[in-house]
Amino acid sequence: MNVDAHGVTIEVQEGDITRQEDIDAVVNAANRELRTGGGVAGAIHRAAGPGLEEEARPLAPIEPGEAVITGGHDLPNPWVIHCLGPVYGEDRPSEELLASCYRNALRLAEEHGIESVAFPAISTGAFGFPMEEAARVALRSVLDEAPGLDSVRTIRFVLWGEDALRVHRGALSDLQG
Numbered sequence: 001m002n003v004d005a006h007g008v009t010i011e012v013q014e015g016d017i018t019r020q021e022d023i024d025a026v027v028n029a030a031n032r033e034l035r036t037g038g039g040v041a042g043a044i045h046r047a048a049g050p051g052l053e054e055e056a057r058p059l060a061p062i063e064p065g066e067a068v069i070t071g072g073h074d075l076p077n078p079w080v081i082h083c084l085g086p087v088y089g090e091d092r093p094s095e096e097l098l099a100s101c102y103r104n105a106l107r108l109a110e111e112h113g114i115e116s117v118a119f120p121a122i123s124t125g126a127f128g129f130p131m132e133e134a135a136r137v138a139l140r141s142v143l144d145e146a147p148g149l150d151s152v153r154t155i156r157f158v159l160w161g162e163d164a165l166r167v168h169r170g171a172l173s174d175l176q177g
Helices: 039-048 050-059 094-111 131-148 162-176
Strands: 002-005 008-014 025-029 067-071 079-083 116-119 154-159
Touching (some): 002 131, 008 162, 025 039, 050 079, 067 094, 079 094, 094 131, 131 154, 154 162
Parallel strands (some): 008 154, 025 079
Antiparallel strands (some): 002 008, 067 079
8 A cells, every 4th residue: 555645655565674675774663772672673683684783782772752773784775763662551651752753763864865764563562552553653653744854755664464554554544534
């Protein structure tokens, strides 16, 4: 599913975030210390190799809602934007902190002249954010940011599993409504 928002293409698809060869920057659903972990962070770190953690280490710790940028190392992407999403029910206000992840990632992409960004469903795994709520926050955030983007032309949501794909497609349809 693709939608045009103020000249920015927003794509929603199922896939592996570490295999987005046509994307300039992938977003890592990072942990506070920017280390290899489970889920998306583990997959990105494994695919990127040890240089990613080595480069990221001096940028840590980060707080919920914050984003930092590194090179892509062994990934097919030149950049990795690391965002720390909120732990649902602990980091508050959860919705605002999650929205900040997407806004701050796009701000960094703009600062670096990045044309395409791929996001996972931040905070929906081990951090417990309900998928439906997280999808609405994520898509609303990128739709709100789209009019102010100059370099970013493509925003792709790369989702793990049919349920995540269905929820994000539904949320995008509702918000475009």
